[in-house]
Amino acid sequence: MNLDFHELKKGGFIKQQGRDLFLMRLRTIGGYLTSRDLENIARIAAKYGRGEVHLTTRQGVEIPGVRLEKYQELIAEIKALHLLPGACGPRVRSIVACPGKEICSNGVVDTRAIAGKLDRAFFGRDVPVKLKIAVAGCYNACTKPMENDIGLRGVVYPELAAERCSLCGLCQSICPGGAIKIINDRVSIDKKRCNGDGACIASCPNNAWVMAATGFVVYVGGKMGRNPQLGYKMFDLVPEDDIVPLINSILAVYEEKRKGQERLGDVVRRLGPEVFRELIPYPGRKEVAAGGGN
Ligand code: SF4
Numbered sequence: 001m002n003l004d005f006h007e008l009k010k011g012g013f014i015k016q017q018g019r020d021l022f023l024m025r026l027r028t029i030g031g032y033l034t035s036r037d038l039e040n041i042a043r044i045a046a047k048y049g050r051g052e053v054h055l056t057t058r059q060g061v062e063i064p065g066v067r068l069e070k071y072q073e074l075i076a077e078i079k080a081l082h083l084l085p086g087a088c089g090p091r092v093r094s095i096v097a098c099p100g101k102e103i104c105s106n107g108v109v110d111t112r113a114i115a116g117k118l119d120r121a122f123f124g125r126d127v128p129v130k131l132k133i134a135v136a137g138c139y140n141a142c143t144k145p146m147e148n149d150i151g152l153r154g155v156v157y158p159e160l161a162a163e164r165c166s167l168c169g170l171c172q173s174i175c176p177g178g179a180i181k182i183i184n185d186r187v188s189i190d191k192k193r194c195n196g197d198g199a200c201i202a203s204c205p206n207n208a209w210v211m212a213a214t215g216f217v218v219y220v221g222g223k224m225g226r227n228p229q230l231g232y233k234m235f236d237l238v239p240e241d242d243i244v245p246l247i248n249s250i251l252a253v254y255e256e257k258r259k260g261q262e263r264l265g266d267v268v269r270r271l272g273p274e275v276f277r278e279l280i281p282y283p284g285r286k287e288v289a290a291g292g293g294n
């Protein structure tokens with residue numbers, strides 16, 4: 001069989017240890033698999049592999065121990081079962097997302113919806129070096145968006161309906177950023193200290209804090225590996241509908257400014273995060289200190 005290993009890698013069929021042995025990488029969208037998917041994966045792992053799977057750090061599933069001669073048959077079966085192949089090599093990898101507000105009580109944004117949009121827009125796109133995207137549904141950042149080339153973190157900013165407030169003091173005591181103060185029987189919020197976690201909205205017994213705006217903080221340039229660095233917080237409160245065009249703009253600037261095989265984070269660091277940010281034609285930007293993480 002005359003097969004190009006680089007092409008196979010592109011479709012998630014990756015050489016592993018051992019002569020003629022490969023693993024088949026499948027991706028998920030935001031970590032979800034149906035019970036039917038699980039049954040099908042178990043069946044093909046037994047049929048083509050060695051009856052086990054490996055769960056990847058990017059919410060994927062790998063089936064190890066597949067013989068090269070079974071490639072065509074396996075790929076046809078994966079397609080027929082509507083399972084999603086993963087990717088390897090210099091391309092946009094599978095999108096990682098936490099459960100977000102659909103399931104997690106801390107979630108302030110719909111991570112599943114944005115993960116689906118990002119998968120359709122970017123998964124598998126050829127880029128100079130691997131590029132990773134992660135989405136977190138709140139300030140806790142469980143999916144570590146700042147460790148990805150592009151990371152999104154949901155935020156919600158509150159507004160006070162003062163007529164409903166009974167001055168119980170709960171929001172002041174629970175606000176993680178210490179943004180809320182009650183002085184002279186008045187509740188006030190320091191917006192610069194608000195981290196957008198929505199704790200006040202979720203906890204006020206009188207529903208006096210209401211959602212004023214929701215969107216995503218966008219980090220750019222994070223990476224792990226040999227030379228780890230945290231992504232730079234570049235944009236705040238980006239509406240869901242602006243995320244795909246914004247990432248397209250980031251990738252266009254990356255392509256224009258990169259030297260050779262630099263990763264996105266290397267380009268951002270070399271140019272300086274403020275300079276890089278200024279090159280992105282995103283009109284809705286907010287002034288956010290670019291400092292790596294936060
Ligand atoms: S990042 Fe927030 S919403 Fe997502 S799983 Fe963690 S706590 Fe829940």
Ligand code: SF4
Nearest residue numbers: 165166168169171204
């Ligand atoms: S938790 Fe609600 S009622 Fe209590 S002080 Fe804060 S805004 Fe007022």
